[in-house]
Amino acid sequence: MNRGQIAPSILSADFASLSAELERISNADWAHIDVMDAHFVPNLTLGLPVVEALQKVTPIPLDCHLMIEDPDRWAPAYAEAGAGSVTFHIEAARDPRHLARTLRAAGARASMALKPATPFEPYEELLPEVDMVLVMTVEPGFGGQSFMADQMPKVAQVREAVRRHGGEIWVQVDGGVSAATIEQCAEAGADVFVAGSAVYGAESAAGAVDELRALASAHLA
Numbered sequence: 001m002n003r004g005q006i007a008p009s010i011l012s013a014d015f016a017s018l019s020a021e022l023e024r025i026s027n028a029d030w031a032h033i034d035v036m037d038a039h040f041v042p043n044l045t046l047g048l049p050v051v052e053a054l055q056k057v058t059p060i061p062l063d064c065h066l067m068i069e070d071p072d073r074w075a076p077a078y079a080e081a082g083a084g085s086v087t088f089h090i091e092a093a094r095d096p097r098h099l100a101r102t103l104r105a106a107g108a109r110a111s112m113a114l115k116p117a118t119p120f121e122p123y124e125e126l127l128p129e130v131d132m133v134l135v136m137t138v139e140p141g142f143g144g145q146s147f148m149a150d151q152m153p154k155v156a157q158v159r160e161a162v163r164r165h166g167g168e169i170w171v172q173v174d175g176g177v178s179a180a181t182i183e184q185c186a187e188a189g190a191d192v193f194v195a196g197s198a199v200y201g202a203e204s205a206a207g208a209v210d211e212l213r214a215l216a217s218a219h220l221a
């Protein structure tokens, strides 16, 4: 029986206490790490040294979401650092096929992300190269934004393509995912759910993870 996977985003955590903040989500499937370079998106967060440090202190697999220019150059090091999954933006990649192969060869799951305005069709041919497709449900750059329900047809389209293609490719949503919006994501075909403010803004972060997972699992397409 399939169940939804929950990946809390530490973008909404206390950056002065990341190790303790990861302990608050010990029941999560992944820890979602938003890497921003102030070029691909208008915000700057953290990079490889912090990911390497987190990798040493947490047993939770890291799901690195790279909102950066030139992922062809920078992404492989995150896989080499031990990240379980590395997501690059398709809008920024020069040779996504080669990049995905490099990430997999380094032992990570390879994933491609699509901004809200980016269509999926031109990239469907890359499905054999990736383990996950991330459909952004906000404009990347900041936590706490409103969920874009108009991305649900794209989620359904990716899920349908994955079904046709076969194999185990996950469909992730990221941005504005909460108890109020996660069911429609699951119904559309998502099976990995990033939630920042909905988890770290809750009194019990672990409780929020359990609640989101239960809601998602009951509505998986």
Ligand code: DX5
Binding pocket: 009, 011, 012, 032, 034, 065, 138, 139, 140, 141, 142, 143, 144, 145, 174, 175, 176, 177, 194, 195, 196, 197, 198
């Ligand atoms: C946005 C990031 C998201 C963000 C989600 O650019 O990719 O991962 O942290 O935060 P919420 O869940 O608060 O929208």
Ligand code: ZN
Binding pocket: 009, 032, 033, 034, 065, 174, 194
């Ligand atoms: Zn993210």
